[in-house]
Amino acid sequence: MDESTRKAAKRRASERAVEAVTDGDMVGLGSGSTAEHAIRLLGDKVEDGLDIVGVPTSFQAREVATDVGIELTTLEETAGRLDVAIDGADQFAGGDLIKGGGAAHAREKIVDSAAQELVIVVDPTKRADVLDAAVPVEILPDARRTAADAIRALDGEPTLRRAKHKSGPVVTDNGNLVFDCDFGELTDPATLASALSELPGVVEHGLFLDLADVVYLGTETGVERIEP
Structure with a gap:
Protein backbone atom coordinates (compact mmCIF):
# COMPACT_ATOMS: atom_id res chain seq x y z
CA MET A 1 0.00 0.00 0.00
CA THR A 125 -0.59 -2.25 7.56
CA LYS A 126 -1.38 -2.53 11.29
CA ARG A 127 -3.29 -5.81 11.08
CA ALA A 128 -1.76 -9.11 12.19
CA ASP A 129 -2.99 -12.61 12.92
CA VAL A 130 -0.72 -12.75 15.97
CA LEU A 131 1.00 -9.80 17.64
CA ASP A 132 4.70 -9.88 16.80
CA ALA A 133 5.88 -6.25 16.74
CA ALA A 134 8.38 -4.94 19.25
CA VAL A 135 6.69 -3.98 22.52
CA PRO A 136 7.57 -0.47 23.76
CA VAL A 137 8.38 -0.37 27.47
CA GLU A 138 8.77 2.96 29.25
CA ILE A 139 11.30 2.80 32.07
CA LEU A 140 12.71 5.10 34.71
CA PRO A 141 16.22 6.23 33.65
CA ASP A 142 17.77 4.67 36.76
CA ALA A 143 16.33 1.28 35.78
CA ARG A 144 17.99 1.14 32.36
CA ARG A 145 20.39 -1.68 33.26
CA THR A 146 18.19 -3.66 35.64
CA ALA A 147 15.08 -3.47 33.46
CA ALA A 148 17.05 -4.57 30.39
CA ASP A 149 18.37 -7.60 32.27
CA ALA A 150 14.87 -8.46 33.51
CA ILE A 151 13.39 -8.18 30.02
CA ARG A 152 16.06 -10.53 28.66
CA ALA A 153 15.10 -12.96 31.42
CA LEU A 154 11.60 -12.91 29.90
CA ASP A 155 13.13 -13.93 26.53
CA GLY A 156 12.89 -10.43 25.14
CA GLU A 157 15.57 -8.36 23.43
CA PRO A 158 15.39 -4.71 24.57
CA THR A 159 16.73 -1.93 22.34
CA LEU A 160 16.99 1.58 23.74
CA ARG A 161 15.03 3.88 21.42
CA ARG A 162 17.30 6.54 19.96
CA ALA A 163 16.16 10.02 18.95
CA LYS A 164 16.30 10.79 15.23
CA HIS A 165 17.02 14.51 15.37
CA LYS A 166 19.22 14.78 18.45
CA SER A 167 22.04 12.89 20.07
CA GLY A 168 20.99 10.35 22.66
CA PRO A 169 17.80 8.46 23.47
CA VAL A 170 14.13 9.32 23.09
CA VAL A 171 12.80 10.93 26.27
CA THR A 172 9.06 10.59 26.91
CA ASP A 173 6.71 13.39 27.96
CA ASN A 174 7.16 11.93 31.45
CA GLY A 175 10.95 12.27 31.36
CA ASN A 176 11.62 8.55 30.97
CA LEU A 177 13.33 6.23 28.48
CA VAL A 178 11.84 3.64 26.11
CA PHE A 179 12.98 0.14 25.27
CA ASP A 180 11.59 -1.48 22.12
CA CYS A 181 11.45 -5.14 23.13
CA ASP A 182 11.40 -7.97 20.60
CA PHE A 183 9.65 -11.08 21.95
CA GLY A 184 8.82 -12.65 18.59
CA GLU A 185 5.25 -13.91 18.23
CA LEU A 186 3.21 -13.21 21.35
CA THR A 187 1.35 -16.46 21.88
CA ASP A 188 0.40 -15.43 25.44
CA PRO A 189 0.32 -11.62 25.55
CA ALA A 190 -1.62 -11.52 28.83
CA THR A 191 1.10 -13.37 30.73
CA LEU A 192 3.78 -11.16 29.20
CA ALA A 193 1.82 -8.01 30.06
CA SER A 194 1.58 -9.07 33.71
CA ALA A 195 5.27 -9.93 33.87
CA LEU A 196 6.34 -6.59 32.39
CA SER A 197 4.09 -4.66 34.76
CA GLU A 198 5.78 -6.29 37.74
CA LEU A 199 9.33 -5.31 36.78
CA PRO A 200 10.87 -2.66 39.06
CA GLY A 201 11.42 0.58 37.16
CA VAL A 202 8.89 -0.15 34.42
CA VAL A 203 6.42 2.72 34.13
CA GLU A 204 4.19 1.18 31.45
CA HIS A 205 4.31 -1.21 28.51
CA GLY A 206 2.66 -0.98 25.11
CA LEU A 207 0.40 -4.05 25.34
CA PHE A 208 -3.21 -2.87 25.36
Missing part, protein backbone atom coordinates in the same frame (compact mmCIF):
# COMPACT_ATOMS: atom_id res chain seq x y z
CA ASP A 2 1.56 3.30 -1.08
CA GLU A 3 1.57 6.31 1.23
CA SER A 4 -1.26 8.21 -0.46
CA THR A 5 -3.55 5.15 -0.37
CA ARG A 6 -2.62 4.52 3.24
CA LYS A 7 -3.34 8.14 4.16
CA ALA A 8 -6.77 7.89 2.53
CA ALA A 9 -7.48 4.68 4.48
CA LYS A 10 -6.55 6.42 7.74
CA ARG A 11 -8.94 9.26 6.96
CA ARG A 12 -11.80 6.86 6.18
CA ALA A 13 -11.29 5.10 9.50
CA SER A 14 -11.17 8.41 11.33
CA GLU A 15 -14.36 9.63 9.67
CA ARG A 16 -16.20 6.59 11.01
CA ALA A 17 -14.63 6.91 14.45
CA VAL A 18 -15.70 10.49 15.06
CA GLU A 19 -19.32 9.44 14.53
CA ALA A 20 -19.09 7.98 18.05
CA VAL A 21 -18.69 11.49 19.49
CA THR A 22 -21.86 13.37 20.40
CA ASP A 23 -22.65 16.81 21.78
CA GLY A 24 -21.47 17.29 25.35
CA ASP A 25 -18.99 14.40 25.32
CA MET A 26 -15.68 14.34 27.16
CA VAL A 27 -13.27 12.81 24.63
CA GLY A 28 -9.87 11.19 24.96
CA LEU A 29 -7.65 12.36 22.11
CA GLY A 30 -5.10 9.79 20.98
CA SER A 31 -1.63 10.23 19.56
CA GLY A 32 -0.07 9.34 16.23
CA SER A 33 -0.83 10.05 12.59
CA THR A 34 -4.17 8.24 12.38
CA ALA A 35 -5.47 9.72 15.63
CA GLU A 36 -4.39 13.13 14.33
CA HIS A 37 -6.82 12.72 11.43
CA ALA A 38 -9.60 12.10 13.95
CA ILE A 39 -8.67 15.13 16.05
CA ARG A 40 -8.71 17.38 12.99
CA LEU A 41 -12.09 16.00 11.93
CA LEU A 42 -13.41 16.69 15.43
CA GLY A 43 -12.05 20.21 15.08
CA ASP A 44 -14.15 20.65 11.93
CA LYS A 45 -17.22 19.48 13.85
CA VAL A 46 -16.43 21.87 16.72
CA GLU A 47 -16.25 24.71 14.21
CA ASP A 48 -19.72 23.65 13.02
CA GLY A 49 -21.08 23.79 16.57
CA LEU A 50 -20.24 20.46 18.26
CA ASP A 51 -19.71 21.01 22.00
CA ILE A 52 -17.00 18.69 23.36
CA VAL A 53 -14.07 18.81 25.75
CA GLY A 54 -10.92 16.83 25.01
CA VAL A 55 -8.25 15.16 27.13
CA PRO A 56 -5.02 14.80 25.12
CA THR A 57 -2.72 11.80 25.50
CA SER A 58 0.50 13.57 24.52
CA PHE A 59 2.15 16.87 23.75
CA GLN A 60 1.48 16.17 20.06
CA ALA A 61 -2.24 15.54 20.63
CA ARG A 62 -2.48 18.72 22.71
CA GLU A 63 -0.85 20.77 19.96
CA VAL A 64 -3.15 19.43 17.24
CA ALA A 65 -6.29 19.85 19.38
CA THR A 66 -5.35 23.41 20.29
CA ASP A 67 -4.66 24.19 16.64
CA VAL A 68 -8.15 23.08 15.59
CA GLY A 69 -9.98 24.80 18.45
CA ILE A 70 -10.94 21.90 20.73
CA GLU A 71 -11.34 22.90 24.37
CA LEU A 72 -9.07 20.83 26.60
CA THR A 73 -9.16 19.63 30.18
CA THR A 74 -7.57 16.96 32.37
CA LEU A 75 -8.67 13.64 33.83
CA GLU A 76 -8.57 15.32 37.22
CA GLU A 77 -11.24 17.76 36.07
CA THR A 78 -13.39 15.02 34.52
CA ALA A 79 -13.28 12.96 37.74
CA GLY A 80 -11.35 10.30 35.82
CA ARG A 81 -14.21 9.50 33.44
CA LEU A 82 -14.52 10.03 29.69
CA ASP A 83 -17.38 9.26 27.35
CA VAL A 84 -15.22 8.07 24.47
CA ALA A 85 -11.57 7.93 23.43
CA ILE A 86 -10.26 7.70 19.87
CA ASP A 87 -6.76 6.35 19.44
CA GLY A 88 -4.53 4.55 16.97
CA ALA A 89 -2.41 1.40 17.23
CA ASP A 90 0.94 0.24 15.90
CA GLN A 91 -0.35 -3.33 15.50
CA PHE A 92 -3.57 -5.14 16.31
CA ALA A 93 -4.75 -8.74 16.35
CA GLY A 94 -8.41 -9.01 17.19
CA GLY A 95 -8.93 -6.78 20.20
CA ASP A 96 -5.32 -6.84 21.38
CA LEU A 97 -3.05 -3.92 20.51
CA ILE A 98 0.56 -2.87 20.59
CA LYS A 99 0.99 0.88 21.05
CA GLY A 100 3.84 3.19 21.89
CA GLY A 101 5.45 4.03 18.56
CA GLY A 102 5.20 7.67 19.59
CA ALA A 103 6.41 6.94 23.14
CA ALA A 104 3.10 8.14 24.58
CA HIS A 105 1.69 4.75 25.64
CA ALA A 106 1.75 5.43 29.40
CA ARG A 107 -0.62 8.38 29.17
CA GLU A 108 -2.54 6.75 26.32
CA LYS A 109 -3.30 3.77 28.53
CA ILE A 110 -4.46 5.99 31.38
CA VAL A 111 -6.77 8.00 29.13
CA ASP A 112 -8.02 5.04 27.06
CA SER A 113 -8.81 3.05 30.22
CA ALA A 114 -10.87 5.95 31.56
CA ALA A 115 -13.19 5.98 28.54
CA GLN A 116 -16.57 4.26 28.54
CA GLU A 117 -15.87 3.46 24.87
CA LEU A 118 -12.46 3.08 23.24
CA VAL A 119 -12.48 3.45 19.46
CA ILE A 120 -9.33 2.41 17.59
CA VAL A 121 -8.51 3.68 14.10
CA VAL A 122 -5.99 1.85 11.90
CA ASP A 123 -4.98 1.15 8.33
CA PRO A 124 -4.34 -2.34 6.86
CA LEU A 209 -5.27 -5.99 25.96
CA ASP A 210 -9.07 -6.18 26.13
CA LEU A 211 -9.44 -2.39 26.07
CA ALA A 212 -10.75 -1.70 22.56
CA ASP A 213 -14.52 -1.68 22.11
CA VAL A 214 -14.40 -1.27 18.35
CA VAL A 215 -11.68 -1.08 15.70
CA TYR A 216 -12.26 0.84 12.48
CA LEU A 217 -9.95 -0.47 9.78
CA GLY A 218 -9.70 1.86 6.81
CA THR A 219 -9.21 0.10 3.49
CA GLU A 220 -8.67 1.17 -0.12
CA THR A 221 -12.42 1.26 -0.72
CA GLY A 222 -14.15 1.65 2.65
CA VAL A 223 -14.04 0.88 6.35
CA GLU A 224 -14.21 -2.46 8.12
CA ARG A 225 -15.78 -2.42 11.58
CA ILE A 226 -14.25 -4.98 13.94
CA GLU A 227 -15.80 -5.68 17.34
CA PRO A 228 -13.35 -7.69 19.48
Whole structure:
Protein backbone atom coordinates (compact mmCIF):
# COMPACT_ATOMS: atom_id res chain seq x y z
CA MET A 1 0.00 0.00 0.00
CA ASP A 2 1.56 3.30 -1.08
CA GLU A 3 1.57 6.31 1.23
CA SER A 4 -1.26 8.21 -0.46
CA THR A 5 -3.55 5.15 -0.37
CA ARG A 6 -2.62 4.52 3.24
CA LYS A 7 -3.34 8.14 4.16
CA ALA A 8 -6.77 7.89 2.53
CA ALA A 9 -7.48 4.68 4.48
CA LYS A 10 -6.55 6.42 7.74
CA ARG A 11 -8.94 9.26 6.96
CA ARG A 12 -11.80 6.86 6.18
CA ALA A 13 -11.29 5.10 9.50
CA SER A 14 -11.17 8.41 11.33
CA GLU A 15 -14.36 9.63 9.67
CA ARG A 16 -16.20 6.59 11.01
CA ALA A 17 -14.63 6.91 14.45
CA VAL A 18 -15.70 10.49 15.06
CA GLU A 19 -19.32 9.44 14.53
CA ALA A 20 -19.09 7.98 18.05
CA VAL A 21 -18.69 11.49 19.49
CA THR A 22 -21.86 13.37 20.40
CA ASP A 23 -22.65 16.81 21.78
CA GLY A 24 -21.47 17.29 25.35
CA ASP A 25 -18.99 14.40 25.32
CA MET A 26 -15.68 14.34 27.16
CA VAL A 27 -13.27 12.81 24.63
CA GLY A 28 -9.87 11.19 24.96
CA LEU A 29 -7.65 12.36 22.11
CA GLY A 30 -5.10 9.79 20.98
CA SER A 31 -1.63 10.23 19.56
CA GLY A 32 -0.07 9.34 16.23
CA SER A 33 -0.83 10.05 12.59
CA THR A 34 -4.17 8.24 12.38
CA ALA A 35 -5.47 9.72 15.63
CA GLU A 36 -4.39 13.13 14.33
CA HIS A 37 -6.82 12.72 11.43
CA ALA A 38 -9.60 12.10 13.95
CA ILE A 39 -8.67 15.13 16.05
CA ARG A 40 -8.71 17.38 12.99
CA LEU A 41 -12.09 16.00 11.93
CA LEU A 42 -13.41 16.69 15.43
CA GLY A 43 -12.05 20.21 15.08
CA ASP A 44 -14.15 20.65 11.93
CA LYS A 45 -17.22 19.48 13.85
CA VAL A 46 -16.43 21.87 16.72
CA GLU A 47 -16.25 24.71 14.21
CA ASP A 48 -19.72 23.65 13.02
CA GLY A 49 -21.08 23.79 16.57
CA LEU A 50 -20.24 20.46 18.26
CA ASP A 51 -19.71 21.01 22.00
CA ILE A 52 -17.00 18.69 23.36
CA VAL A 53 -14.07 18.81 25.75
CA GLY A 54 -10.92 16.83 25.01
CA VAL A 55 -8.25 15.16 27.13
CA PRO A 56 -5.02 14.80 25.12
CA THR A 57 -2.72 11.80 25.50
CA SER A 58 0.50 13.57 24.52
CA PHE A 59 2.15 16.87 23.75
CA GLN A 60 1.48 16.17 20.06
CA ALA A 61 -2.24 15.54 20.63
CA ARG A 62 -2.48 18.72 22.71
CA GLU A 63 -0.85 20.77 19.96
CA VAL A 64 -3.15 19.43 17.24
CA ALA A 65 -6.29 19.85 19.38
CA THR A 66 -5.35 23.41 20.29
CA ASP A 67 -4.66 24.19 16.64
CA VAL A 68 -8.15 23.08 15.59
CA GLY A 69 -9.98 24.80 18.45
CA ILE A 70 -10.94 21.90 20.73
CA GLU A 71 -11.34 22.90 24.37
CA LEU A 72 -9.07 20.83 26.60
CA THR A 73 -9.16 19.63 30.18
CA THR A 74 -7.57 16.96 32.37
CA LEU A 75 -8.67 13.64 33.83
CA GLU A 76 -8.57 15.32 37.22
CA GLU A 77 -11.24 17.76 36.07
CA THR A 78 -13.39 15.02 34.52
CA ALA A 79 -13.28 12.96 37.74
CA GLY A 80 -11.35 10.30 35.82
CA ARG A 81 -14.21 9.50 33.44
CA LEU A 82 -14.52 10.03 29.69
CA ASP A 83 -17.38 9.26 27.35
CA VAL A 84 -15.22 8.07 24.47
CA ALA A 85 -11.57 7.93 23.43
CA ILE A 86 -10.26 7.70 19.87
CA ASP A 87 -6.76 6.35 19.44
CA GLY A 88 -4.53 4.55 16.97
CA ALA A 89 -2.41 1.40 17.23
CA ASP A 90 0.94 0.24 15.90
CA GLN A 91 -0.35 -3.33 15.50
CA PHE A 92 -3.57 -5.14 16.31
CA ALA A 93 -4.75 -8.74 16.35
CA GLY A 94 -8.41 -9.01 17.19
CA GLY A 95 -8.93 -6.78 20.20
CA ASP A 96 -5.32 -6.84 21.38
CA LEU A 97 -3.05 -3.92 20.51
CA ILE A 98 0.56 -2.87 20.59
CA LYS A 99 0.99 0.88 21.05
CA GLY A 100 3.84 3.19 21.89
CA GLY A 101 5.45 4.03 18.56
CA GLY A 102 5.20 7.67 19.59
CA ALA A 103 6.41 6.94 23.14
CA ALA A 104 3.10 8.14 24.58
CA HIS A 105 1.69 4.75 25.64
CA ALA A 106 1.75 5.43 29.40
CA ARG A 107 -0.62 8.38 29.17
CA GLU A 108 -2.54 6.75 26.32
CA LYS A 109 -3.30 3.77 28.53
CA ILE A 110 -4.46 5.99 31.38
CA VAL A 111 -6.77 8.00 29.13
CA ASP A 112 -8.02 5.04 27.06
CA SER A 113 -8.81 3.05 30.22
CA ALA A 114 -10.87 5.95 31.56
CA ALA A 115 -13.19 5.98 28.54
CA GLN A 116 -16.57 4.26 28.54
CA GLU A 117 -15.87 3.46 24.87
CA LEU A 118 -12.46 3.08 23.24
CA VAL A 119 -12.48 3.45 19.46
CA ILE A 120 -9.33 2.41 17.59
CA VAL A 121 -8.51 3.68 14.10
CA VAL A 122 -5.99 1.85 11.90
CA ASP A 123 -4.98 1.15 8.33
CA PRO A 124 -4.34 -2.34 6.86
CA THR A 125 -0.59 -2.25 7.56
CA LYS A 126 -1.38 -2.53 11.29
CA ARG A 127 -3.29 -5.81 11.08
CA ALA A 128 -1.76 -9.11 12.19
CA ASP A 129 -2.99 -12.61 12.92
CA VAL A 130 -0.72 -12.75 15.97
CA LEU A 131 1.00 -9.80 17.64
CA ASP A 132 4.70 -9.88 16.80
CA ALA A 133 5.88 -6.25 16.74
CA ALA A 134 8.38 -4.94 19.25
CA VAL A 135 6.69 -3.98 22.52
CA PRO A 136 7.57 -0.47 23.76
CA VAL A 137 8.38 -0.37 27.47
CA GLU A 138 8.77 2.96 29.25
CA ILE A 139 11.30 2.80 32.07
CA LEU A 140 12.71 5.10 34.71
CA PRO A 141 16.22 6.23 33.65
CA ASP A 142 17.77 4.67 36.76
CA ALA A 143 16.33 1.28 35.78
CA ARG A 144 17.99 1.14 32.36
CA ARG A 145 20.39 -1.68 33.26
CA THR A 146 18.19 -3.66 35.64
CA ALA A 147 15.08 -3.47 33.46
CA ALA A 148 17.05 -4.57 30.39
CA ASP A 149 18.37 -7.60 32.27
CA ALA A 150 14.87 -8.46 33.51
CA ILE A 151 13.39 -8.18 30.02
CA ARG A 152 16.06 -10.53 28.66
CA ALA A 153 15.10 -12.96 31.42
CA LEU A 154 11.60 -12.91 29.90
CA ASP A 155 13.13 -13.93 26.53
CA GLY A 156 12.89 -10.43 25.14
CA GLU A 157 15.57 -8.36 23.43
CA PRO A 158 15.39 -4.71 24.57
CA THR A 159 16.73 -1.93 22.34
CA LEU A 160 16.99 1.58 23.74
CA ARG A 161 15.03 3.88 21.42
CA ARG A 162 17.30 6.54 19.96
CA ALA A 163 16.16 10.02 18.95
CA LYS A 164 16.30 10.79 15.23
CA HIS A 165 17.02 14.51 15.37
CA LYS A 166 19.22 14.78 18.45
CA SER A 167 22.04 12.89 20.07
CA GLY A 168 20.99 10.35 22.66
CA PRO A 169 17.80 8.46 23.47
CA VAL A 170 14.13 9.32 23.09
CA VAL A 171 12.80 10.93 26.27
CA THR A 172 9.06 10.59 26.91
CA ASP A 173 6.71 13.39 27.96
CA ASN A 174 7.16 11.93 31.45
CA GLY A 175 10.95 12.27 31.36
CA ASN A 176 11.62 8.55 30.97
CA LEU A 177 13.33 6.23 28.48
CA VAL A 178 11.84 3.64 26.11
CA PHE A 179 12.98 0.14 25.27
CA ASP A 180 11.59 -1.48 22.12
CA CYS A 181 11.45 -5.14 23.13
CA ASP A 182 11.40 -7.97 20.60
CA PHE A 183 9.65 -11.08 21.95
CA GLY A 184 8.82 -12.65 18.59
CA GLU A 185 5.25 -13.91 18.23
CA LEU A 186 3.21 -13.21 21.35
CA THR A 187 1.35 -16.46 21.88
CA ASP A 188 0.40 -15.43 25.44
CA PRO A 189 0.32 -11.62 25.55
CA ALA A 190 -1.62 -11.52 28.83
CA THR A 191 1.10 -13.37 30.73
CA LEU A 192 3.78 -11.16 29.20
CA ALA A 193 1.82 -8.01 30.06
CA SER A 194 1.58 -9.07 33.71
CA ALA A 195 5.27 -9.93 33.87
CA LEU A 196 6.34 -6.59 32.39
CA SER A 197 4.09 -4.66 34.76
CA GLU A 198 5.78 -6.29 37.74
CA LEU A 199 9.33 -5.31 36.78
CA PRO A 200 10.87 -2.66 39.06
CA GLY A 201 11.42 0.58 37.16
CA VAL A 202 8.89 -0.15 34.42
CA VAL A 203 6.42 2.72 34.13
CA GLU A 204 4.19 1.18 31.45
CA HIS A 205 4.31 -1.21 28.51
CA GLY A 206 2.66 -0.98 25.11
CA LEU A 207 0.40 -4.05 25.34
CA PHE A 208 -3.21 -2.87 25.36
CA LEU A 209 -5.27 -5.99 25.96
CA ASP A 210 -9.07 -6.18 26.13
CA LEU A 211 -9.44 -2.39 26.07
CA ALA A 212 -10.75 -1.70 22.56
CA ASP A 213 -14.52 -1.68 22.11
CA VAL A 214 -14.40 -1.27 18.35
CA VAL A 215 -11.68 -1.08 15.70
CA TYR A 216 -12.26 0.84 12.48
CA LEU A 217 -9.95 -0.47 9.78
CA GLY A 218 -9.70 1.86 6.81
CA THR A 219 -9.21 0.10 3.49
CA GLU A 220 -8.67 1.17 -0.12
CA THR A 221 -12.42 1.26 -0.72
CA GLY A 222 -14.15 1.65 2.65
CA VAL A 223 -14.04 0.88 6.35
CA GLU A 224 -14.21 -2.46 8.12
CA ARG A 225 -15.78 -2.42 11.58
CA ILE A 226 -14.25 -4.98 13.94
CA GLU A 227 -15.80 -5.68 17.34
CA PRO A 228 -13.35 -7.69 19.48
